[in-house]
Amino acid sequence: MVGLSLGEKHFIQGGIDQNLRSDGRKRDAYRPISIETGVIPQANGSARIRIGATEVIASVKAELGRPNALQPDKGKVAIFVDCSPVAEPMFEGRGGEELSTELSVALQCCLLGGKSGAGAGIDLSSLIVAEGKICWDLYIDGLVISSDGNLLDALGAAIKAALSNTGIPRVQVAAGASGDEQPEVDISDEEFLQFDTSGVPVIVTLTKVGRHYIVDATSEEESQMSSAVSVSISRKGHICGLSKRGSAGLDPSVISDMISVARHISEQLINKLDSEISAAEADEDEM
Amino acid sequence: MASTGGGAPGTYTPTPTKKTQRSSFFSDSDVDWLRPDGRGFHQCRPAFFRTGAVNSAAGSAYAEFGNTKVIVSVFGPRESKKAMVYSDVGRLNCNVSCTTFATPVRGLGSDNKEFSSMLHKALEGDLPVVISCASLALADAGIMMYDLVAGVSVSCLGRNLIIDPILEEENFQDGSLMITCMPSRYEVTQLSITGEWSTAKLNEAMQLCLDACSKLDKIMRACLKEAASASLD
Amino acid sequence: MEFVNPEGLRLDGRRPMEMRQLRAQIGAVAKADGSAVFEMGNTKVIAAVYGPREVQNRSQQINDQALVRCEYSMANFSTGDRRRKPKGDSTNIACENAIFGCTNHWFMFVMCFVMANESIRRRSTEISLVIRQTMEECILTNLMPRSQIDIYVQVLQADGGTRSACINAATLALADAGIPMRDLVTSCSAGFLNSTPLLDLNYVEDSAGGPDVTVGILPKLDKVTLLQMDAKLPIDTFENVMQLAVEGCKAIANYIREVSFAREYQTAGVSTWLVVHKKGIRAHIQAPTLAWLLLDFQLSSHHLKLVAYTGVATS
Numbered sequence: 001m002v003g004l005s006l007g008e009k010h011f012i013q014g015g016i017d018q019n020l021r022s023d024g025r026k027r028d029a030y031r032p033i034s035i036e037t038g039v040i041p042q043a044n045g046s047a048r049i050r051i052g053a054t055e056v057i058a059s060v061k062a063e064l065g066r067p068n069a070l071q072p073d074k075g076k077v078a079i080f081v082d083c084s085p086v087a088e089p090m091f092e093g094r095g096g097e098e099l100s101t102e103l104s105v106a107l108q109c110c111l112l113g114g115k116s117g118a119g120a121g122i123d124l125s126s127l128i129v130a131e132g133k134i135c136w137d138l139y140i141d142g143l144v145i146s147s148d149g150n151l152l153d154a155l156g157a158a159i160k161a162a163l164s165n166t167g168i169p170r171v172q173v174a175a176g177a178s179g180d181e182q183p184e185v186d187i188s189d190e191e192f193l194q195f196d197t198s199g200v201p202v203i204v205t206l207t208k209v210g211r212h213y214i215v216d217a218t219s220e221e222e223s224q225m226s227s228a229v230s231v232s233i234s235r236k237g238h239i240c241g242l243s244k245r246g247s248a249g250l251d252p253s254v255i256s257d258m259i260s261v262a263r264h265i266s267e268q269l270i271n272k273l274d275s276e277i278s279a280a281e282a283d284e285d286e287m
Numbered sequence: 288m289a290s291t292g293g294g295a296p297g298t299y300t301p302t303p304t305k306k307t308q309r310s311s312f313f314s315d316s317d318v319d320w321l322r323p324d325g326r327g328f329h330q331c332r333p334a335f336f337r338t339g340a341v342n343s344a345a346g347s348a349y350a351e352f353g354n355t356k357v358i359v360s361v362f363g364p365r366e367s368k369k370a371m372v373y374s375d376v377g378r379l380n381c382n383v384s385c386t387t388f389a390t391p392v393r394g395l396g397s398d399n400k401e402f403s404s405m406l407h408k409a410l411e412g413d414l415p416v417v418i419s420c421a422s423l424a425l426a427d428a429g430i431m432m433y434d435l436v437a438g439v440s441v442s443c444l445g446r447n448l449i450i451d452p453i454l455e456e457e458n459f460q461d462g463s464l465m466i467t468c469m470p471s472r473y474e475v476t477q478l479s480i481t482g483e484w485s486t487a488k489l490n491e492a493m494q495l496c497l498d499a500c501s502k503l504d505k506i507m508r509a510c511l512k513e514a515a516s517a518s519l520d
Numbered sequence: 521m522e523f524v525n526p527e528g529l530r531l532d533g534r535r536p537m538e539m540r541q542l543r544a545q546i547g548a549v550a551k552a553d554g555s556a557v558f559e560m561g562n563t564k565v566i567a568a569v570y571g572p573r574e575v576q577n578r579s580q581q582i583n584d585q586a587l588v589r590c591e592y593s594m595a596n597f598s599t600g601d602r603r604r605k606p607k608g609d610s611t612n613i614a615c616e617n618a619i620f621g622c623t624n625h626w627f628m629f630v631m632c633f634v635m636a637n638e639s640i641r642r643r644s645t646e647i648s649l650v651i652r653q654t655m656e657e658c659i660l661t662n663l664m665p666r667s668q669i670d671i672y673v674q675v676l677q678a679d680g681g682t683r684s685a686c687i688n689a690a691t692l693a694l695a696d697a698g699i700p701m702r703d704l705v706t707s708c709s710a711g712f713l714n715s716t717p718l719l720d721l722n723y724v725e726d727s728a729g730g731p732d733v734t735v736g737i738l739p740k741l742d743k744v745t746l747l748q749m750d751a752k753l754p755i756d757t758f759e760n761v762m763q764l765a766v767e768g769c770k771a772i773a774n775y776i777r778e779v780s781f782a783r784e785y786q787t788a789g790v791s792t793w794l795v796v797h798k799k800g801i802r803a804h805i806q807a808p809t810l811a812w813l814l815l816d817f818q819l820s821s822h823h824l825k826l827v828a829y830t831g832v833a834t835s
Contacts, residue, residue, distance in 0.1 A: 040597050040676070040677065041562065041677070042597070042599070042600050042677065043597050046597070053550035053551060055548075055549075055550075057595075057597075057676070059595075059596075059597035061597060070458065080596060082595065082596060084566075084593060084595075084672070084674045085568075085591050085593065085670075085672040085674075086549055086552070086555070086566055086567070086568040086672045086673075086674045087549065087551070087568075088551070089570045089576075089670050089672070092591055092670070092672070093591070109479060109480070109481050112481070113461075113462070113481060113482050113483060139596075141595070141596040141597050143595050143596070143597075143674075143676075145548070145549065145566060145674070146548070146549045146550055146551060146552075147551070148550060148551060229478070234483065238483045238484065238485060239480060239483070239484045239485075239486070239489055240482070240483050240484075241480055241481050241482070242478060242479060242480035243478070243479045243480075244475070244477055244478045244479065247476075249433075249468070249469055249472060249474025249475055249476045250474060250475045250476075250478075251473060251474055251475070252468075252473070252475055252493060252497060255475055255478060255493075256490065256493075259486070259489070260486075
């Protein structure tokens, strides 16, 4: 991990106390964000996002599958994250597995809503092709290429961008299949359905260092955190998921405060991401 | 793998029948329905704790919440095998295993790595029980802690909040919230939320959990005191 | 299947001796000591180098030279079919299907995964080894005793020739990290389909089952460091195919040199270049970022000036 001397630690903490962080940012400021879409041509949708020196790629692949017996009217979504050793030698071999799992679980918790599917950022019922028989399975893969803190927010944003870049082929279901038979399908090569991503929440992680919390922490700052709360917030300002990391306990009132701060920050972040995503899509169309 | 064939009864798999249950036990506008085990919405399952369940461990605890039964054993503190360099903090290793008969669908708890994420899903509802039980086992092992940790979860079904949900209820939940906290310090150590929540609802659910945690803490403390006085005698 | 049509064009419209478009970018991973992205057509690879640094596992330390390690990994989305990950997790949806659907399928699912995963794992180990050996050959390991150099290669898109792309990316990343090398290793593959030698096979051509010759060379020293072939070929045809691959390697070497010169110009700044220009090249081996570059390259001062002005070398 990050090896810091005592002096460096004090410098980081002191900077946060005085609202002037090591890279000149304020506590509530993000590093520059840039988004590129369509970076993986063989996927249905993909995006690369850079936040400072953190870089992640998200890809969305759609495959036809069978809906769950419990929820015959809904498609399925699975999220996996992989931490490439390119980003950090520590991720070599199985070293990245623990972090990958933690990030995957946190993303599932933040984006997929409750068990019944309520509050999910992705409208699962739009993925159904033939009720109870055929649905789209979305495989969302995140890959961390360069890591300098704030991976969860970056992955969340990359997935949001990749989903808005996703086109799902139109499917014709052959009529006449009766009973339990699996109907035949015809997948269109030309017609694609755009995905509605207005409901996909953004993730804002507040990292608590000392008495203050900061957004978009670098890995040096993360090494000094006592705990971090990641809140996923929809455009409407609803909380869609929350997870806490770090070992230190937090007072419940602090958590409520963090949630309201995160909600405030999410408004700016959503606008920023929207404009970046539409700029990226425009760039891609031009090419 | 599941059915043994030769006329023997097949495995009981409750999932298909549940599908029809939803309408009978829950609907959005419904404010008053009976929970499957007859509890009130804000009523927890009866909690039972006992320390010293495993003799060979440094500390152990057994917890029973309704049909959820958990044993936690603690080994150590001992020399870390993984420590390559000097470290001024200790390491806490945690390993959760599920017996093959722990869930309605047999074999979910196989320790094959491929199942780990399934296991995690299956464990969701029981996690607070496991955590509470683990903190009791740590106390039993005599490991110094800031406070006992108690965990409680609530499920959101439609407009209702139900505390300490059982698996059957969780399958239909719209959202869930789990808090683990240190009641006497009034600090939250773990919080995880899924599903969509408004602020008011969130605060209500958190408060509900925190109250339940402090009650659970009393039960846990009573159990520890009991064990301590028994060993004195 | 027809891989070369009567007009002499391949499936993707290339001529038999034509390479796919090359693209390279140095410095993609901020935290690494050296990194590069290398693209050959649709094949895209990212490589990062960490080191030379202290040996992490003391028992692996070598007292008279550097320890070179390499790990190759493929992104889940790198191939057309979404690859099932060897380690855990990805069976999630399949699990649900199996459990809620039919329990007998479940067994087959698991078996398939286990088998597929095993071959994937073996393949990555093999490629890691090939890259490591190739790079070890050209790094001046004796200059950095008791230290460790890690090369991590991540495939983002796989469309044939990943092996070659990995080696080329690793070379660039090592150069970016300023690690002293004998030469810039480059690699390229060639095949033989429809009785025509074809340069730089893409995925479709690669999976046709014909011979695939992967060559790695040290272009300045004119030595072959890597030679791999599957399937069989008559010896005289083999020589032709291999010669074609070697030509490909040389073309890549030229490209890589252009890219790294452009980069050196950016990072070293004009003043350094002027010094180099005036005093000649050999004298400046000690300049750390230039060291690798100047060891073996005999360049005219005219050439250097050209680089300095345009940022692109035309050798």
